[in-house]
Amino acid sequence: MIPSKYGLLFGALALPLAAPAIAQDRQGSVQVKGFVTTVLPEGEITEVEIDEIGLPAGSDVRATDSVIPKATIEYFVTNNFSLETYCCVSPHDVRGTGTLGGAELINDAIILPATLTAKYHFDLGSTIKPYIGAGPAYFFIFDEGVGADAAALGATNVDLSDEFGVALQAGVDIALNDSGLGLSFDAKRYFIGTTATFRAGEEVALRTEHDLDPWILSGGLSYRF
Incomplete structure (x- = not known):
């Protein structure tokens, strides 16, 4: 039998070890985040399908960047595995590059990137995830x-056609207190394209394929409950 004084000492030493395990129990919890987000698409032409206007050699395009608010919601299936979706829309223009340098081609295209990601969270302690x-x-x-x-x-x-694609994601959650408040930094890279179709009246004058492949970089606050 452990003497009582050693039993008390053992218990005191064990408490700090047990506390992080309790703090890390996130199964069944929900986390919401509010971000400031920068959307950085590409937009280069990958194929010209129809060209009735005669694009000059060396023509290309780019999509402009955008800074927007973004909100996410995340459900923890286990302590380390979660599912996340988010809501945002971002406006973009399409401008010419190369021999089309600076040409105004498309104005105010709005992108809604409906996305569902499965996330794995690494345990590096109770604060940084x-x-x-x-x-x-x-x-x-x-x-x-x-x-x-x-x-x-x-x-x-x-x-501009709606399209399916895939998103890869990495980031970190940093706890600020024991009540669920934290900082979060997130990066997503999408692999997705679109088809641009210009018409003159009823006739298709130009149809081109494009890689959008945007980076979406975010930083903000999170709250888990």
Whole structure:
């Protein structure tokens, strides 16, 4: 039998070891996050399917960057495994590069990147929790308008197709207190494209394939309950 004084000492030493295990019990909890987010798409032409206007050699395009608010919600299936989705829309223009340098082609295209990721959280203690994730994505693109230079060439309508793709994710959650409040930093890379179709009246004047492949970089506050 352990003498009482040693029993008390053993218990005192064991308490700090037990506390992190309790603090790390996240199974069944929900975490919400509010972010400031930068969306960095690419937009290069990968294929020209129809060209009735005669694009000059060396023509290419890029999609402009955007800074937006973003909110996420995450459910912890186990302490280390969670499912996350989020809500945001980001506006982008499409501008010419190369021999089309600076040309206004598409204005105010809105992207809604519907995404569901499965995340694995690494245990490095009770405060810092890095994670990785991956999952499917579907980009809804709407409200795109014909830019001034595309209109000057006779374009009357433009459409960017909605598409499926995949997202890879990495980030870290940093606890600020024992009540669920924390900091969070997140990076996603999407692999997804779109088809741009310009029409002059009812006729297709130009149809091109593009890689969007945006980086979405976020930082903000989280709260778990």
